[in-house]
Amino acid sequence: MKEILHEWNPWWTSEYQFKGIKREILSQIIPWIDRKEIVSILGVRRGGKTTLFYEIIEHLIKRKGVNPKNILFIKADDDRVEKEKLIDASIDKYREAVQHTGSFYLFIDEVQEIDGWHKTVKRIYDLGGIKIFISGSNSSILKEELGSLLAGRFAYFEVFPFSFSEFLTARGIAAQNEQDITKNKNTIRGYLNEYLSKGAFPEIVLEKSETMKDEIIRFYFDSIFYRDVIRRKNIRNPAKMEKLVKYFLSNISSLANYSKIGRLLDLTVDSVGGYIKALEDAYLLFSINLFEFSYKKQVINPKKVYCVDTGMRNIVGFSFSEDIGKLYENAVYIYLKRKNKEIYYWKNRGECDFVVKAGKALTAIQVAYDVSQRETKEREVRAMLEVMEKFKLKEGTIITENYDSEEKFGDRTLRYIPLWKWLLK
Numbered sequence: 001m002k003e004i005l006h007e008w009n010p011w012w013t014s015e016y017q018f019k020g021i022k023r024e025i026l027s028q029i030i031p032w033i034d035r036k037e038i039v040s041i042l043g044v045r046r047g048g049k050t051t052l053f054y055e056i057i058e059h060l061i062k063r064k065g066v067n068p069k070n071i072l073f074i075k076a077d078d079d080r081v082e083k084e085k086l087i088d089a090s091i092d093k094y095r096e097a098v099q100h101t102g103s104f105y106l107f108i109d110e111v112q113e114i115d116g117w118h119k120t121v122k123r124i125y126d127l128g129g130i131k132i133f134i135s136g137s138n139s140s141i142l143k144e145e146l147g148s149l150l151a152g153r154f155a156y157f158e159v160f161p162f163s164f165s166e167f168l169t170a171r172g173i174a175a176q177n178e179q180d181i182t183k184n185k186n187t188i189r190g191y192l193n194e195y196l197s198k199g200a201f202p203e204i205v206l207e208k209s210e211t212m213k214d215e216i217i218r219f220y221f222d223s224i225f226y227r228d229v230i231r232r233k234n235i236r237n238p239a240k241m242e243k244l245v246k247y248f249l250s251n252i253s254s255l256a257n258y259s260k261i262g263r264l265l266d267l268t269v270d271s272v273g274g275y276i277k278a279l280e281d282a283y284l285l286f287s288i289n290l291f292e293f294s295y296k297k298q299v300i301n302p303k304k305v306y307c308v309d310t311g312m313r314n315i316v317g318f319s320f321s322e323d324i325g326k327l328y329e330n331a332v333y334i335y336l337k338r339k340n341k342e343i344y345y346w347k348n349r350g351e352c353d354f355v356v357k358a359g360k361a362l363t364a365i366q367v368a369y370d371v372s373q374r375e376t377k378e379r380e381v382r383a384m385l386e387v388m389e390k391f392k393l394k395e396g397t398i399i400t401e402n403y404d405s406e407e408k409f410g411d412r413t414l415r416y417i418p419l420w421k422w423l424l425k
Helices: 002-008 026-032 049-063 086-097 117-127 139-150 164-170 178-183 185-198 202-206 210-231 238-250 258-265 269-281 295-300 310-316 321-338 374-390
Strands: 038-043 071-075 104-109 130-136 154-159 285-290 303-307 342-347 351-358 361-367 395-400 405-409 412-418
Touching (some): 002 071, 026 038, 026 049, 038 049, 038 139, 049 071, 117 139, 130 139, 139 154, 139 269, 178 185, 185 210, 185 310, 185 321, 202 210, 210 238, 210 269, 210 310, 238 269, 238 285, 238 303, 269 285, 285 321, 303 310, 303 321, 361 374, 374 405
Parallel strands (some): 038 154, 285 342, 361 395, 395 412
Antiparallel strands (some): 342 351, 351 361, 405 412
């Protein structure tokens, strides 16, 4: 166990240098480091949670001057160790192996792998003297267990695969300000296709072999699906669950009627809803409701479903060349989700892809890959003006492939902006 602890914590014996791609979310986490609350990092498996922990550890050592021996990292999904009482056993061995002084920082990666982890974490928190960071790949388990035992004692942050800006950083392309973006415009536009095609899981972005990328994505899907959904949720009919997830992956951004899908796959409406909840908990798929002030109407109307990563969707789901508009819409959704937005769609005579709620303020966003055809553009504009009239909005955004412009309709303004530029805002 001592040898494994030294392997997990290389900063004890040598100078530590973080070598990953720096994540944008770190700036949100830093203000919580000196507070007593437990910091919880949630997100899809292989999405970068462990690497983010390493980045926080570098910040502690290099920026805050923390003694490296005052940092303990526990990798709970390591198959070489017994999970029962892993946290207590690791802390005991740590105190035997390392001469640290005073309080220390405790990182527990993939904490949901340890049965009863929440009670142990609460006990350690209540004793004081240890700053706790945990990560996990199941949102409901962590939020429910943290909320039931540690209400008001934790802050959580959700990590997704690379943003487009982080993707460009990994490719060595500067896009941090308006000058960089203008200078590298053509290169950035070219990389958007790769970002949508192969996705943004960190290991996939850094992998050079195209064949290996596809194989790794399939491996990721199997790991998430069977480990974090089927096993974790004790799904009794994995074959039907697999058909359901592949149906949704093949139909991202389309309206999903649970009754019709249930009849198609021989599932009850409740089963479809329960399966979707399990997939959302694992950060594999996400669903959004129709925007209505009546919650009942939100629930009974069809949903729209999106995937955590367009690369996974392309490899696992059934896709074809005309899907580019769906990939654009999925990328917009994940961008908004990453920003912790409250996201809906809206439909009446026309359909607006996203109505984003922030307090009492609403924003309307439409995704229209190609507006060069007059009929297409007029349809998208009608839908936007309809939703803007409905909710008294003065501005709306239409996200396109290349079209960059602005139009006035009375006292209302429609802004057209290419996806690559919008993702870098």
